Amino acid sequence: xxxxxxxxxxxxxxxxxxxxxxxxxxxxxxxxxxxxxxxxxxxxxxxxxxxxxxxxxxxxxxxxxxxxxxxxxxxxxxxxxxxxxxxxxx
Numbered sequence: 286x287x288x289x290x291x292x293x294x295x296x297x298x299x300x301x302x303x304x305x306x307x308x309x310x311x312x313x314x315x316x317x318x319x320x321x322x323x324x325x326x327x328x329x330x331x332x333x334x335x336x337x338x339x340x341x342x343x344x345x346x347x348x349x350x351x352x353x354x355x356x357x358x359x360x361x362x363x364x365x366x367x368x369x370x371x372x373x374x375x
Contacts, residue, residue, distance in 0.1 A: 317366075320365070320368060321362045321363065321365055324340060324343065324348060324362070324365065324368070325340065325343075326340055326341065326342065326343060327339065327340060328340045328368050329368070329369040329370070329371060329372075329373050329374050330348075330350060330365045330367065330368055330369060331365070331366055331367040331369055332350075332360055332364045332365055332366060333364045333365075333366050334364065336350070336352055336358065336360070337352070337369065337373065337374045338350035338351050338352040338358065338374055339351050339374060341357055342357075346361060346362060347359050347360065347361055347362065348360060348361075348362055348365070
């Protein structure tokens with residue numbers, strides 16, 4: 286009985302840790318993966334490095350974004366952090 290009572294705070298801490306940290310992180314990863322999979326040609330995106338541009342080509346692991354007229358940059362799909370509303374980048 287004493288060892289069960291001693292383990293109860295540890296189990297409760299793990300349960301709280303799961304609901305406060307682990308579960309929300311898994312949800313964010315799932316949402317990011319869905320956003321990256323849904324990228325299409327013509328979408329305007331922001332990258333983790335702060336580059337904003339329009340998607341011109343898609344490959345399996347990389348995307349190509351146009352950051353200025355005639356300037357195309359190749360980045361990893363996972364570097365995209367946000368899909369911007371149309372007309373954001375000029």
